[in-house]
Amino acid sequence: MKNDTSFIDFENSIGPWLGRTVKLIDYVLQEAFAINNIDLTKEQMVVLKKLHDNDGLNQNELAFLTLRNKSSLTRLLTKMENKKYILRKQSDKDKRVKNIFLTSLGKEVFTKSKPVIKEMLTKIETSISNEEKEFMINTLKKIQRNFNTKIESF
Template identity: 55%
Template sequence: MDYYMQEVMSRHGLDLSKEQMIVLKKLHDQDGLKQNELASLTYRDKSSLARLLSKMEAKNFIVRKQSEEDKRSNEVFLTDEGRRIFHRTRPAIKEHLETMEQDLTEEEKHHIIQILKKVQFNFTGKTANL
């Protein structure tokens, strides 16, 4: 799945990994998240998220700013370029989903979602918002 997703992104001219796309989505939903909160929301440890954010800063997708409330933490914000790239991902994601769902009935899709929720719960103890 990751391979095909990367292929679709490349075909749409997007230099974006799945992990970067997840961060863009979380920040699109709630811009200005603290870096620690973002690590938790994306199921990443703090050091791997820091490396990912450094790459995203180099691409001008995000900017980190020191928190006004707690000088020890950073808040992460989308840049205009990050917003533009996020919106450009929509057609690529739609294409990817259409390919995945091809020839599946609504009942089959429902069963797949239920199974994936159970698998995620087995790993995390948390229910998925699928």
């Protein structure tokens, strides 16, 4: 017989539903990028968006804004640099700091990805009222606060 403390009701818990939804969105977005001949991952798109909003961020700032640790961000940036989407430049003020800049190709790819992202967001919100959307966003913010994590809006 199972001890009551070991039972977890996954079907009626928020966590697994969030996880499934995120995986589904990631998969569909990756497929949409492929269909539209956009060589981009969701993680790369997030970096392009942050740099589009504030070009020249240093790696520490970018790691914080994208919720990535420094080593995984470095690997991601290396891939993006190899694709010629970004350029890393040593800071004039501190030689240990690298600032990240969008290249013209990076700007072009981000611009090309925007209609795909807009279509994805529209699909996600289909049949969801503004009230439901607002409630869901507020609920997700509460979940984030439960982890005492400051999450920057995307």
